Amino acid sequence: MALSRASDLVYKNTRQWRQTFKFSPFIEPNRVSYYPKRARIGQLVLQSNNKTVDPLIYDSRGRKHCFKEVEAEFMSSKCSDDDSSTNGQVSRKVLVVLNPNSGHGRSSQIFRSKVQPILQHAGFEMDVIETAEAGHALALSYTIDLMTCPNGIICVGGDGIVNEVINGLLRRKDIDKAISVPIGIIPTGSDNSLAWSVLGIKDPVSAANAIVEGDVTSVDVFAVRWVEANLMQFGLTAACFGFVSDVLELSENYRKYFGPIRYLIAGLIKFLSLPRYIFEVEYLPLTGEKMKQNDASVPRREEENWVKRKGEFIGILVCNHACKTVQGLNSQIVAPRSVHNDGSLDLLLVHGSGWWRLLVFYIALQFGRHLSLAFVEYVKVKSVKVTSTGTTQKGCGIDGELIYADGPATCSLAPHQLKLLGHHHRKGK
Numbered sequence: 001m002a003l004s005r006a007s008d009l010v011y012k013n014t015r016q017w018r019q020t021f022k023f024s025p026f027i028e029p030n031r032v033s034y035y036p037k038r039a040r041i042g043q044l045v046l047q048s049n050n051k052t053v054d055p056l057i058y059d060s061r062g063r064k065h066c067f068k069e070v071e072a073e074f075m076s077s078k079c080s081d082d083d084s085s086t087n088g089q090v091s092r093k094v095l096v097v098l099n100p101n102s103g104h105g106r107s108s109q110i111f112r113s114k115v116q117p118i119l120q121h122a123g124f125e126m127d128v129i130e131t132a133e134a135g136h137a138l139a140l141s142y143t144i145d146l147m148t149c150p151n152g153i154i155c156v157g158g159d160g161i162v163n164e165v166i167n168g169l170l171r172r173k174d175i176d177k178a179i180s181v182p183i184g185i186i187p188t189g190s191d192n193s194l195a196w197s198v199l200g201i202k203d204p205v206s207a208a209n210a211i212v213e214g215d216v217t218s219v220d221v222f223a224v225r226w227v228e229a230n231l232m233q234f235g236l237t238a239a240c241f242g243f244v245s246d247v248l249e250l251s252e253n254y255r256k257y258f259g260p261i262r263y264l265i266a267g268l269i270k271f272l273s274l275p276r277y278i279f280e281v282e283y284l285p286l287t288g289e290k291m292k293q294n295d296a297s298v299p300r301r302e303e304e305n306w307v308k309r310k311g312e313f314i315g316i317l318v319c320n321h322a323c324k325t326v327q328g329l330n331s332q333i334v335a336p337r338s339v340h341n342d343g344s345l346d347l348l349l350v351h352g353s354g355w356w357r358l359l360v361f362y363i364a365l366q367f368g369r370h371l372s373l374a375f376v377e378y379v380k381v382k383s384v385k386v387t388s389t390g391t392t393q394k395g396c397g398i399d400g401e402l403i404y405a406d407g408p409a410t411c412s413l414a415p416h417q418l419k420l421l422g423h424h425h426r427k428g429k
């Protein structure tokens, strides 16, 4: 059988059950009565409401499809799982990593009052660790015995704490085991772009419910490498250079007093004293088929079609998903064609300099019109190499965290995907 169980859930005190399997329709397509052409790896969800069985397939883009045949093997698997539950409840062991400093500094209070009761009621066994400083979450996920949290690591905070956790996991020697541990996100940070863009979730209670449901969504991971500095950093959201990374740097000065609106204040100050950013950018466009996951260490061969751009750029953004921001208008989607698991990155180059151009870009972005601007270049890529040739800044923002390193930075997909706890949010839903 070409199916493996991804998660399961038995609701307490009811006869309802729900099971999720990963499936690969290309392995045994004849078993599936109808499957979508574009499905690669998806999930089959069987759920029962006491009497009816309502099997559904979610393809890799999160769309729902009917599945007419219910395999007997699913049913027997379901029965054996029921046996392993206690009082109709399956216990799940997770590690909770909480950044007490994130957002307005109330993540601890929000977690304990609103989220913990939901998880406890659903039978989660939790070790809750509050981070003491930056870097603590990375050290934890790098060193933790994964047997103590087989059902997930739940990050409470912003995109930064998730970034630390994945950087710890992806640096482990037992990487295969590490990437099988799903990541949950309770969004209490200043901006939780990952949870909002990929899962369609922006509040902690919805996030807790999504975690309880037990679905998982695979996401690509990108890596930024600075060969000269012998440094590499993983990310799930975006890498940025130019104006945005300068705003990130400045905004840290205002974290204590202004919380989430620090980005707006720093953006305004930077806007009024806008420097000129000069870069050399080379990118390898995505041609034809989706890039294979293990093609991540893209060899830089001359015969490949690298495209070169040199000059002034207000900003350079390399996006792994649509990059919506919780703080902007709903229509603000930085990389509207980006898909979180399509094996490619979306590059946005904002050419030129000057406050007027920045203002036009910012307003157009709010209304989702930025891609039609003549000075904006948007392209799907396999890899991007960015070299700062000016003196204005050297920082690179990755998932909202600033990294300083000398020399060219190369951004490409990592060989592994990670799993997020929660179901992919479909467009228009």
Ligand SMILES: Nc1ncnc2c1ncn2[C@@H]1O[C@H](COP(=O)(O)OP(=O)(O)OP(=O)(O)O)[C@@H](O)[C@H]1O
Pocket (backbone or CB within 6 Å): 099, 100, 101, 102, 103, 104, 130, 131, 132, 133, 134, 135, 136, 156, 157, 158, 159, 160, 161, 162, 164, 188, 189, 190, 191, 192, 193, 399, 400, 401
């Ligand atoms: N206890 C702590 N004290 C100070 N900084 C911390 C602590 N724990 C984590 N950090 C650091 O705080 C930074 C921001 O964390 P996080 O992303 O969770 O919150 P946020 O900045 O409010 O949200 P966002 O990144 O989405 O804007 C990260 O760089 C992280 O390393």
